Amino acid sequence: MTEAFFKSRCLICFKSFEVPKIGCVTYDSSLFYDKTRKLFGHFTWDNKKEINDLIGDFLSLNPKAQEKIDETKGIVVRQLVAFIADGDWEPILGFNRCPRCGIKLNSVSNKMITFKEIEELTFKNIFSLKREQQLQTLFEKTKNGL
Numbered sequence: 001m002t003e004a005f006f007k008s009r010c011l012i013c014f015k016s017f018e019v020p021k022i023g024c025v026t027y028d029s030s031l032f033y034d035k036t037r038k039l040f041g042h043f044t045w046d047n048k049k050e051i052n053d054l055i056g057d058f059l060s061l062n063p064k065a066q067e068k069i070d071e072t073k074g075i076v077v078r079q080l081v082a083f084i085a086d087g088d089w090e091p092i093l094g095f096n097r098c099p100r101c102g103i104k105l106n107s108v109s110n111k112m113i114t115f116k117e118i119e120e121l122t123f124k125n126i127f128s129l130k131r132e133q134q135l136q137t138l139f140e141k142t143k144n145g146l
């Protein structure tokens, strides 16, 4: 998917960087950020039955997370998607993480800089496991809270 990238500046260390804007991303697609590779990615719910089923199974075993989903209107689901994707993803929920200092407090200008291709999240690792291990992975990653 190609996205428009805008000029952004960290309000803590003043580093300039480029970010796609959440509002500009195609409907039904969410933006993610890989904290290790410092790359953007996206995820859409189209044809994701396998992922739907896994998250559904996890939630049915985890009433606390289920409650949180009702409160946060999908933020928790996006966090779960980040946990099961290949890589070190986090959902972008407002501010972007600064590639230099790592703090999420940036300004974004209306000045479009460029178009860039952003990758789609993949889920090869999690689906190479058995169902119990998949659920175990989710329990491990969520044990300190969502």
Ligand SMILES: [Zn+2]
Binding pocket: 010, 011, 012, 013, 014, 015, 098, 099, 100, 101, 102, 103
């Ligand atoms: Zn910074």
